[in-house]
Amino acid sequence: MEFDKSKWADTAFSRDYLDKAEIYIVERRMMFSLVNSFCRHFINGPLSLLDLGSGDGALTHELLKAGTAASAVLVDGSKDMLDKAEARLKDFDLPKQFINCSFEEMVRQQDFPSGFDMVVSALAIHHLITDDKAALYNKIYRLLNRGGYFVNVDVVIAPSDSIENWYMEIWKDWMRTKQAALGVDEPVEAIIHRYKDLAENKPDTLDCQLAMLKNAGFKEIDCYFKYGIFTIFGGKK
Numbered sequence: 001m002e003f004d005k006s007k008w009a010d011t012a013f014s015r016d017y018l019d020k021a022e023i024y025i026v027e028r029r030m031m032f033s034l035v036n037s038f039c040r041h042f043i044n045g046p047l048s049l050l051d052l053g054s055g056d057g058a059l060t061h062e063l064l065k066a067g068t069a070a071s072a073v074l075v076d077g078s079k080d081m082l083d084k085a086e087a088r089l090k091d092f093d094l095p096k097q098f099i100n101c102s103f104e105e106m107v108r109q110q111d112f113p114s115g116f117d118m119v120v121s122a123l124a125i126h127h128l129i130t131d132d133k134a135a136l137y138n139k140i141y142r143l144l145n146r147g148g149y150f151v152n153v154d155v156v157i158a159p160s161d162s163i164e165n166w167y168m169e170i171w172k173d174w175m176r177t178k179q180a181a182l183g184v185d186e187p188v189e190a191i192i193h194r195y196k197d198l199a200e201n202k203p204d205t206l207d208c209q210l211a212m213l214k215n216a217g218f219k220e221i222d223c224y225f226k227y228g229i230f231t232i233f234g235g236k237k
């Protein structure tokens with residue numbers, strides 16, 4: 001599906017996500033803080049960062065706040081999201097670039113910026129079909145410096161329906177608890193149905209994506225965190 005025809009090109013849809021991300025995404029803060037810890041642990045000194053599907057820059061913001069990155073390139077198909085990211089990061093005095101293009105276009109671009117120590121992505125790559133995920137992982141490998149890492153925070157599909165059903169139950173429990181704490185009332189079943197029914201969501205299994213990373217040439221591949229469908233996984237070039 002072309003990015004322009006996806007829900008993310010619809011400003012009202014992306015705003016609703018930004019408002020409710022803390023409810024919808026299980027352990028979002030913790031996952032971002034784990035990515036920060038990962039970067040600091042594995043890369044010596046401030047690093048050059050590429051954030052794919054940056055949205056309004058929430059993950060890059062986390063890394064810049066902690067002084068983890070020395071430069072940042074943010075990519076997103078949505079101009080509206082990138083404008084928000086630019087506003088959010090304006091006080092960080094370091095080289096920044098905001099690239100408005102889809103992942104599919106990015107994979108085709110021969111002259112896309114390269115030489116990154118760390119490529120991160122959060123909740124974005126599951127919008128690609130399986131073959132496009134594999135092509136993107138290959139591209140990421142080529143854009144990284146030797147010794148650099150790719151870390152992906154994303155949703156995956158369970159290897160069986162029965163496990164997927166349990167994952168949906170623990171996701172609903174998470175959202176109900178968050179909603180109660182934040183005084184929000186939205187039927188969680190509707191959120192689950194929206195996630196499942198939305199044509200833009202094309203999660204693959206974790207195993208399948210770890211195999212894609214291996215095929216791309218990555219080493220030290222692992223799942224670094226998992227809570228139901230929410231995962232952090234990646235590897236080293």
Ligand SMILES: C[S@@+](CC[C@H](N)C(=O)[O-])C[C@H]1O[C@@H](n2cnc3c(N)ncnc32)[C@H](O)[C@@H]1O
Pocket residue numbers: 003006008009017021052053054055056057058059075076077078081101102103104121122123124127128
């Ligand atoms: C769920 S949001 C996550 C945003 C941000 N990473 C975060 O965690 O807050 C998904 C983002 O991916 C972008 N996106 C979705 N499909 C894309 C594609 N095919 N190419 C480029 N960006 C895409 C959307 O515009 C949106 O900003």
